[in-house]
Amino acid sequence: MNEPQQESQAFWRHAAFRELGLLAARFREHRYDRHTHDGYVIALITEGCERVRVGRQEVLAPAGSVLVVNPEEWHDGEAGAEQGWAYRTFYPSVSLLSEVATELGQAQAPLFPGALLDDPELSRLLAAAHAESTSSDATRAEASLLTALRRLVLQHGDADRPAEPLDRSGAQRRFSRYEKVIEDNLAEDLDLQALAAAAGVTRFQVIRDFKKLTGSTPATFIRDRRLRRANRLIQEGTSLADAAFAAGFADQSHLSRSFRAVHGITPGMFRRAG
Known part of the structure; x- marks a missing residue:
């Protein structure tokens, strides 16, 4: 019988974007308390399954899928299967994704209406970008990340949303x-x-x-x-x-x-x- 793998986590900064944090982790018992970020969370599930509540959505994210949390969205996370889950996560700022969106001809930072994305090509690009984030060739690391973010924004971002009405409640x-x-x-x-x-x-x-x-x-x-x-x-x-x-x-x-x-x-x- 295989012994369950231990929980582990590592956090570092991107070689070309020093403000961008990255996480590689494996969890079985750990549960994330409900919280927010002032930037985005982009997580590639590499093993097992994670259960996440994002806003009013509750999703099960299996290996190969991508989770995206918008800035200020409340979310948590826990194992969605007995063996837990492993994932590779990016924490880009609003300014970074705004810059990417601008270069792609969009007027504002993207929002992602669906928390769970099933896009094998995006998963492949994110895996490569995460692996190359510590490369001694910063230009290569930069290009790899931008290529992944380009697909994320163009394929899954909501660029055509109307301006949000002022809530006067x-x-x-x-x-x-x-x-x-x-x-x-x-x-x-x-x-x-x-x-x-x-x-x-x-x-x-x-x-x-x-x-x-x-x-x-x-x-x-x-x-x-x-x-x-x-x-x-x-x-x-x-x-x-x-x-x-x-x-x-x-x-x-x-x-x-x-x-x-x-x-x-x-x-x-x-x-x-x-």
Whole structure:
């Protein structure tokens, strides 16, 4: 009988696009908590199967398929089969995909309406781009990635969507106030009463607004924003302990636990990737 393979993860930066992070991981027991990114997530499943909720979609992604998560979309992830899953992931920024879209003659950054893509040619190109991301030939690494992103954008991006209408609902207006309070006070203790007072509503209304607009709870949203601030600080060279304090975590251990639950790697691995 074959022994189950151990969980593993490695994170690094692209040879030609230093802002682009890449992950190679194998998970069986690990479960990603619900979270967001300010950029895209593009994941090629190489073994097994992953179960993912993206927004209101729930999909099973088998080996050979590609998962795409748009910026700010809430998502999680866990094993979709007993043996777990392995995957190769790219985390491109909005600016990077905007540049690609511009060169392809599109006016705005693409969005991807379908989280699960069945495109063998795209899978092949992404596998090659991931493998060549550490190449000593940066031009080759660059060309490989751009070729894969070109197919992704042209074949699967929603370039013709109309401009999004302005949401004038009370929930949306209140939510902008909640966000400001959270961003201005991440390093402090935050509670529902502070959010309710900022918008002139009850704590129960705060909970309903978060559920309606994010599908999540205020606490989950606050942790997500704390992690995103810690990410930025770590990338800027701040120590892990100082980043934890500045982002509102109780200590470095608290940051590490939350970081791994969302990113699948430790803050130290993230920092070492440069």
